[in-house]
Amino acid sequence: MSKSITDKTILDMVEEGKNNFVSSRFEDAANLFESTVRSLEKTNNHIDSVYFSYAKIVALNKAEKWEQEIQSLLELGRRCLQLGLTKAIDQQKAESNPFEKSIYMNHAQKIMKILDLDEERESIVLSLVQLYKTLIEDKNTVHDIKENFQERIIEFCNDYNHPTLMKEYERIKLCQILEKAGDFLSSSGKFAVDVIAANKYIKAAEIYLEFDMEKEMKTVLVKALKCSKHGQFDKFGFTKIERPPREKDENGKELDPDPDMADEQINHYLELLLQAL
Numbered sequence: 402m403s404k405s406i407t408d409k410t411i412l413d414m415v416e417e418g419k420n421n422f423v424s425s426r427f428e429d430a431a432n433l434f435e436s437t438v439r440s441l442e443k444t445n446n447h448i449d450s451v452y453f454s455y456a457k458i459v460a461l462n463k464a465e466k467w468e469q470e471i472q473s474l475l476e477l478g479r480r481c482l483q484l485g486l487t488k489a490i491d492q493q494k495a496e497s498n499p500f501e502k503s504i505y506m507n508h509a510q511k512i513m514k515i516l517d518l519d520e521e522r523e524s525i526v527l528s529l530v531q532l533y534k535t536l537i538e539d540k541n542t543v544h545d546i547k548e549n550f551q552e553r554i555i556e557f558c559n560d561y562n563h564p565t566l567m568k569e570y571e572r573i574k575l576c577q578i579l580e581k582a583g584d585f586l587s588s589s590g591k592f593a594v595d596v597i598a599a600n601k602y603i604k605a606a607e608i609y610l611e612f613d614m615e616k617e618m619k620t621v622l623v624k625a626l627k628c629s630k631h632g633q634f635d636k637f638g639f640t641k642i643e644r645p646p647r648e649k650d651e652n653g654k655e656l657d658p659d660p661d662m663a664d665e666q667i668n669h670y671l672e673l674l675l676q677a678l
Contacts, residue, residue: 573612576605580621587628599628623671 579601586598602625609618 572608573614576608576617576621579605580624583621583624583628587624595628599625602628619671623668626671 583598583601583605586594586601589595602621605621606618606625609615609621
């Protein structure tokens with residue numbers, strides 16, 4: 402059964418039932434929808450088509466207040482939604498286009514706006530946010546798409562009253578803005594500008610630390626340390642988080658690090674820095 406046939410057949414029947422107030426025709430559409438879901442459960446295909454069909458059926462159903470049919474369709478909807486989430490998780494394991502991966506989440510959101518799923522809402526919201534997060538972290542997801550997904554996470558968490566999650570993603574987005582600004586500034590090669598760049602990296606690191614994002618935190622701290630090749634770590638904000646100690650001369654005075662500090666030494670400083678966090 403093709404996607405176009407699935408949508409057209411079901412929706413035509415629903416429209417006819419709604420326009421002519423023929424409840425039997427609506428029931429035919431519901432029955433066809435049910436058989437479609439059952440067959441798709443076996444093949445795990447065209448879930449997106451069922452999402453659209455189901456959302457439209459329930460919307461029409463609610464408008465006409467067909468209470469008995471609503472209950473049976475709600476049960477199907479819950480099953481359909483679970484199928485979609487399962488499919489989305491499977492898609493994460495496959496190498497496919499990020500937009501293809503996200504289609505199931507888009508439709509799950511559409512259904513949630515129609516269904517009254519208070520009991521399931523918490524787990525569904527968390528599942529969807531986690532899937533979006535996976536897409537953002539996917540190395541094959543280009544920058545513009547990542548930004549789009551971040552905006553949608555914030556909007557989604559706001560819609561479903563998850564202020565903690567919304568705050569997290571707003572803060573993470575701020576980290577990425579800070580890191581991008583640091584990258585731009587650190588290319589100048591000027592000490593005064595490097596100070597500003599390093600402090601932006603450090604601010605991002607503090608936020609990443611707040612959300613236990615260790616990998617991202619290490620990345621920006623390494624960038625901050627590389628900005629500090631000029632020495633004078635205290636001017637880069639490291640005093641706030643216990644800057645790494647430097648080598649000392651025979652008089653006990655700390656030496657500035659080599660301006661051409663090797664990555665191995667950067668990693669050594671990073672290890673000392675992380676121990677102090």
